[in-house]
Amino acid sequence: MTTTVDGVRSLKYWQGVNQALHQEMDRDERVVLVGEDVGGPGGPYGVTRNLRATFGPNRVRDTPISESTIAGLGIGAAAVGLRPVVELMFFDFCMLAMDQIVNQAAKYRYFTGRSLPLTIRTMSGSGGSYGAQHCQSFEAWFAAVPGLTVVMPSNARDAKGLLKSAIRSDDPTLVIETFGLLTARRDTPVDEDFLVPLGVAETRRSGDDVTVVATGRMVDRSLEAAERAAAGGVSVEVIDPRTIAPLDRTAIVESVSRTGRLVVVQEASAPFSLAAEVCALAAEECFDRLRAAPVRLCADFVNVPTPQDLIEARVPGVDDILAAVTRVTGR
Amino acid sequence: MPDDDRTPPPADLYRQLLLCRRFEEVVAEQYREGRVPGPLHLALGQEATAVGVCAALRRTDVITSTHRGHHHCLAKGADVDRMMAELLGRRTGYSGGRNGSMHIADPDVGLLGTNGIVGGGLPIATGAAFGLQVQGRDDVAVCFFGEGATATGNFGEALNIAALWALPIVFVCENNRFAELTPSSTHVAGEVWQRAEAYGFPGVRVDGSDVHAVADATHDAVARARAGDGPTLVEVMTYRLSGHYVGDPATYRDEAEAQAWRDRDAVARARAALTGTEAAAVDDEIEELLATAVDRALAAPTADPEELG
Numbered sequence A: 001m002t003t004t005v006d007g008v009r010s011l012k013y014w015q016g017v018n019q020a021l022h023q024e025m026d027r028d029e030r031v032v033l034v035g036e037d038v039g040g041p042g043g044p045y046g047v048t049r050n051l052r053a054t055f056g057p058n059r060v061r062d063t064p065i066s067e068s069t070i071a072g073l074g075i076g077a078a079a080v081g082l083r084p085v086v087e088l089m090f091f092d093f094c095m096l097a098m099d100q101i102v103n104q105a106a107k108y109r110y111f112t113g114r115s116l117p118l119t120i121r122t123m124s125g126s127g128g129s130y131g132a133q134h135c136q137s138f139e140a141w142f143a144a145v146p147g148l149t150v151v152m153p154s155n156a157r158d159a160k161g162l163l164k165s166a167i168r169s170d171d172p173t174l175v176i177e178t179f180g181l182l183t184a185r186r187d188t189p190v191d192e193d194f195l196v197p198l199g200v201a202e203t204r205r206s207g208d209d210v211t212v213v214a215t216g217r218m219v220d221r222s223l224e225a226a227e228r229a230a231a232g233g234v235s236v237e238v239i240d241p242r243t244i245a246p247l248d249r250t251a252i253v254e255s256v257s258r259t260g261r262l263v264v265v266q267e268a269s270a271p272f273s274l275a276a277e278v279c280a281l282a283a284e285e286c287f288d289r290l291r292a293a294p295v296r297l298c299a300d301f302v303n304v305p306t307p308q309d310l311i312e313a314r315v316p317g318v319d320d321i322l323a324a325v326t327r328v329t330g331r
Numbered sequence B: 001m002p003d004d005d006r007t008p009p010p011a012d013l014y015r016q017l018l019l020c021r022r023f024e025e026v027v028a029e030q031y032r033e034g035r036v037p038g039p040l041h042l043a044l045g046q047e048a049t050a051v052g053v054c055a056a057l058r059r060t061d062v063i064t065s066t067h068r069g070h071h072h073c074l075a076k077g078a079d080v081d082r083m084m085a086e087l088l089g090r091r092t093g094y095s096g097g098r099n100g101s102m103h104i105a106d107p108d109v110g111l112l113g114t115n116g117i118v119g120g121g122l123p124i125a126t127g128a129a130f131g132l133q134v135q136g137r138d139d140v141a142v143c144f145f146g147e148g149a150t151a152t153g154n155f156g157e158a159l160n161i162a163a164l165w166a167l168p169i170v171f172v173c174e175n176n177r178f179a180e181l182t183p184s185s186t187h188v189a190g191e192v193w194q195r196a197e198a199y200g201f202p203g204v205r206v207d208g209s210d211v212h213a214v215a216d217a218t219h220d221a222v223a224r225a226r227a228g229d230g231p232t233l234v235e236v237m238t239y240r241l242s243g244h245y246v247g248d249p250a251t252y253r254d255e256a257e258a259q260a261w262r263d264r265d266a267v268a269r270a271r272a273a274l275t276g277t278e279a280a281a282v283d284d285e286i287e288e289l290l291a292t293a294v295d296r297a298l299a300a301p302t303a304d305p306e307e308l309g
């Protein structure tokens, strides 16, 4: 890793997460890390390596396989003054902690009027060939719960900046990392005070003809499709919401009002999803400006298979995105 | 002394143990060739748990298995060809090759499923026992789970209900000393087998390198369950000779400890109980069976993208 003069490095996604944890634990001794295999082994995928060596076993705890109580450890510890980061290895395993996340953490401020500075990290997506119980995308479920902030970094820079913001936030934040991107690189400021604000979308590419809203693994694919569309004379704007809840509605409405066309690309299936929400937003707020019906380009509504070719058949690829762009622009 | 009526004849016993061992070694070779989609968790060293427990079961008894469950499936009578095909991602596999190792089921032989969720089988096996009880069947349910799963809420919930309703179930904790990358001392407080006592039913601990001891303990537990006397918790002390998954360098493991377990290997001991010719015949039979299974699987088409559901 070389640091450029302006303090920016090319980091892998996992390094962004790791650096955020190191910096925040260094900055604030109330930050602790709790989860399965996060300490000694440095995380099942190496994301939390060296944290235990640096901050010691008191602040970095390996837990048994007890997802509900892992979430609860975070809630209780936050209630008495820590700023815990708890890890629930896969999004699918958050299902075992649903009560603690949805009925307890999300209601804490409502019931007590107090803050609950809790960060829950988990990993989603079908980038890993791990099958129907390890690759699901539930972001919309959690985004539907008042009291939860939900972020979904799609690259190293956001993985670092959003996690740091989550840790500094006074309310429960679910950080959904993306399995298939752990080794993907993006230039990232090394600065300790570099933050990515919660609730603010990023326009990854500006364009005039179509707005593509994409999350997770679909962001890079959408950027590639935009590049190819440009060669054909179609100008695509790519927006990564980064925070799912609260959604940056302003950024999306502004863009769609300008382009008149919307394609939402995600790794979750379409029914009752973020894509459905964004299309509803466009219908409500941009109705007069729309020049084509909004499109939800999502994973097929089937369970996630294990073989890689079947996984790819299920989720949108660059060609699918390009086809959707062509469809809404008619060119 | 082992009660020989309670385990299959020596050649059968060796055949079953060797099938579990060689099946996984062959699949691991295929994995290294890049032919196995998805992760692969092996139970090398743990074969006697599955074979010993299933020696006490009949076809109509049901089991739930785990993410590390090839040996449970094979011991309960799952079809070798269909398992191999599933692991190799082929259309002739148990689930059309779509799902792989962690999602194999064959209700026809009482195999309710392997599982990608640690502890996921505990409530299901308890439910199966409930179903068997309501129907007045004298079949039993057996729940296989790792010692890591004793940390889940499901464990406490399942044991409590099973005890309250005197369900026909045997909880088999396969204590292989590791949960993923950390030793069980990080995960398990106290002794697993003793937890049964708190719920008011028997808990026993057996040596998992001794297939006769495992079969004996299970026979007693199954007899209790069939008689309507409720659950038993059997903790089998075994050892995971493989990494957590194929490819795990397992640097956290103490080599001397692993060697001590290899020295007591149940498969080798079962082989030693046979004459040289008997043993060689079984060896040949299993190699042939597995080679055929691989050939058949590889001749079948890969999983069908149109068949997702």
Ligand SMILES: Cc1ncc(C[n+]2csc(CCOP(=O)(O)OP(=O)(O)O)c2C)c(N)n1
Residues within 6 Å of the ligand: A036, A065, A067, A089, A093, A096, B066, B067, B068, B116, B117, B118, B119, B145, B146, B147, B148, B149, B150, B176, B177, B178, B179, B180, B240
């Ligand atoms: C609910 C849940 N949490 C975490 C995991 C990740 N995981 C897979 S295997 C495993 C360890 C399980 O240990 P144990 O129950 O002892 O079974 P073993 O792997 O030793 O056979 C973990 C934590 C999971 N699959 N499900």
Ligand SMILES: [Mg+2]
Residues within 6 Å of the ligand: B146, B147, B148, B174, B175, B176, B177, B178, B179, B180
């Ligand atoms: Mg274990």
